[in-house]
Amino acid sequence: MSSAVNSPSGDSSPVDGFTGMHRTQNLSQAERAYLTLRDLILSLRLSPGSPVQEEPLTKELGIGRTPFREAVKRLQAESLIAIYPRRGSFVTEVNITDHALIADVRRQLEGHAAQRAAERVTEAERGELEELRELVEALPGEQAPIMDVDTRVHRTVYRCTHNGYLENTLGQYYNLAVRIWCLFFDRLPDVTDHVVEHGELLKAVIEGDTERADRIAVAHVDHFEHAIRQVI
Structure with a gap:
């Protein structure tokens, strides 16, 4: 599957839009993972209902697996990601x-x-x-x-x-x-x-x-x- 991270211009860089305000080099990996994923969801570059796939996203965004998983759990608590047993993690729908x-x-x-x-x-x-x-x-x-x-x-x-x-x-x-x-x-x-x-x-x-x-x-x-x- 191709990555769901797409901007309207086709640029997949995670420093556009919302994430542009973060100085991610000064943050912990866990916080950087959270902010990057959060802002991709908010800007709809990870669209509602799309899978949050660990392997392609960690590679594309340069995020470790452990901080990525911590970010997913944090975003689940904020109603931005839903985790389904045996199915995986998905961006929540916009209701x-x-x-x-x-x-x-x-x-x-x-x-x-x-x-x-x-x-x-x-x-x-x-x-x-x-x-x-x-x-x-x-x-x-x-x-x-x-x-x-x-x-x-x-x-x-x-x-x-x-x-x-x-x-x-x-x-x-x-x-x-x-x-x-x-x-x-x-x-x-x-x-x-x-x-x-x-x-x-x-x-x-x-x-x-x-x-x-x-x-x-x-x-x-x-x-x-x-x-x-x-x-x-």
């Missing part, structure tokens, strides 16, 4: 009926995370958020940079909460939402405008405006949920 349920959780937690980030952000993190705000304002119209910037904004805000439990929980739900976004990206109107909304969110967090950060984050989830409902 569109779950979208409203995912949005319901994110609507509660995204605002809380933005509020906590605005309360707890450090001076160093303010500089990082300001750099992200500049990226948002100069956002091009192509899918890869749009989704890369969106991912970086969300994950950075989660990290600025300084609450690992909240960061991990939101990260998992964000991953599930991203797959749905990728699936319908070409059919969604005003995608760039959706990501540009992050500029005001980042500004509110930088300024420590907790109420405004909360309000903007919840509205952002609502806009996304509404846009997806319009096309499914």
